Amino acid sequence: MKMALRACLRTKPGLTALLSQLSCSGHAAARRAPALVAQRSSSSTSQKIKVDFDQSSGVAVMHMQSPPVNSLSLEFLTDVCIALEKLEMDKSCRGLVVTSSQPKVFSAGLDILDMYGKSPEHCAEFWKAVQEMWLKFYGSNMITIAAVNGSSPAGGCLLSMTCDYRIMADNPRYSIGLNETKLGIVAPFWFKDTMVNTVGHRATEMALQLGLLYSPAEALKIGLVDQLVHEDQVLTTATETMTKWLAIPGILNISYTCHFFHLWCCNLVCTICSCVCQVIAAKKIHLSQDF
Numbered sequence: 556m557k558m559a560l561r562a563c564l565r566t567k568p569g570l571t572a573l574l575s576q577l578s579c580s581g582h583a584a585a586r587r588a589p590a591l592v593a594q595r596s597s598s599s600t601s602q603k604i605k606v607d608f609d610q611s612s613g614v615a616v617m618h619m620q621s622p623p624v625n626s627l628s629l630e631f632l633t634d635v636c637i638a639l640e641k642l643e644m645d646k647s648c649r650g651l652v653v654t655s656s657q658p659k660v661f662s663a664g665l666d667i668l669d670m671y672g673k674s675p676e677h678c679a680e681f682w683k684a685v686q687e688m689w690l691k692f693y694g695s696n697m698i699t700i701a702a703v704n705g706s707s708p709a710g711g712c713l714l715s716m717t718c719d720y721r722i723m724a725d726n727p728r729y730s731i732g733l734n735e736t737k738l739g740i741v742a743p744f745w746f747k748d749t750m751v752n753t754v755g756h757r758a759t760e761m762a763l764q765l766g767l768l769y770s771p772a773e774a775l776k777i778g779l780v781d782q783l784v785h786e787d788q789v790l791t792t793a794t795e796t797m798t799k800w801l802a803i804p805g806i807l808n809i810s811y812t813c814h815f816f817h818l819w820c821c822n823l824v825c826t827i828c829s830c831v832c833q834v835i836a837a838k839k840i841h842l843s844q845d846f
């Protein structure tokens with residue numbers, strides 16, 4: 556699915572325009588950008604993320620370092636988007652591993668404090684930044700691997716699902732999933748669609764209806780993560796796995812993209828139809844209450 560979006564971003568200007576309305580590159584560009592120096596190996600750091608780029612392998616590692624739990628605040632999301640933009644522009648960077656510098660937590664999801672009691676303008680900017688992060692990861696030309704070295708609820712799970720491959724620490728104390736329902740929040744349709752593309756319809760239905768958080772073993776069973784390894788080996792396994800992915804010529808990825816692009820379009824049409832039906836149904840209910 557990620558490859559579908561990748562192809563569509565490359566080849567469909569109309570859709571790119573549509574998607575970019577969701578995006579907010581403007582605000583990201585306005586902020587300071589961590590520098591990536593063109594040398595054999597480089598490191599760039601913003602306040603909340605650190606990127607190590609090894610030019611000989613073409614692989615960058617993004618360390619999320621926003622204590623205590625890498626919650627996705629507007630500032631954090633903006634830093635991530637800027638770093639991604641820079642890596643994307645550097646054609647020598649072909650692979651990206653995302654991981655956490657915080658003990659026990661990959662990411663706690665959206666920053667609740669950044670959603671509560673804020674102005675409508677702030678909420679709009681925040682929400683655009685969430686969408687931008689999703690678009691940038693899902694539409695990335697790089698192979699992306701999530702090295703999930705801790706718990707990853709809600710938006711943290713979404714972030715990992717936008718990657719091509721997920722490796723999780725095999726520690727039963729960690730959990731991953733879209734638990735929005737348990738918080739009294741309806742997961743947005745594109746959270747749902749991302750999960751459907753990862754684990755299928757039935758597993759997503761169960762997960763969202765019940766707001767389930769899965770142990771690593773359960774997550775592996777439903778395909779929410781692809782591999783479990785010992786906690787100490789998450790990052791090394793991710794970089795080893797990246798080598799295998801990068802050995803596949805990019806052109807083959809593009810041909811799979813065409814199949815998945817078709818599926819993605821069907822999904823989008825279904826979602827639009829379903830929204831129209833919901834509006835009609837809501838209007839009918841409203842009208843029937845008037846009588």
Ligand SMILES: CC/C=C\CC/C=C/CC(=O)SCCNC(=O)CCNC(=O)[C@H](O)C(C)(C)COP(=O)(O)OP(=O)(O)OC[C@H]1O[C@@H](n2cnc3c(N)ncnc32)[C@H](O)[C@@H]1OP(=O)(O)O
Pocket residue numbers: 623624626659660662663664665666667668670678682706708709710711734735738740741742743
């Ligand atoms: C406009 C938006 C519209 C719709 C949005 C729909 C989509 C929503 C998606 C989301 O992502 S909502 C966020 C959902 N996130 C969660 O439910 C995670 C809640 N957190 C946890 O389960 C745990 O904190 C953890 C498993 C991530 C880590 O556990 P542990 O290591 O035991 O740490 P603590 O629980 O003690 O937390 C430490 C510290 O961090 C604060 N914190 C935790 N999560 C968040 C968060 N999401 N946003 C902001 N802050 C968070 C927590 O309050 C603690 O703060 P202290 O000041 O008390 O130390």
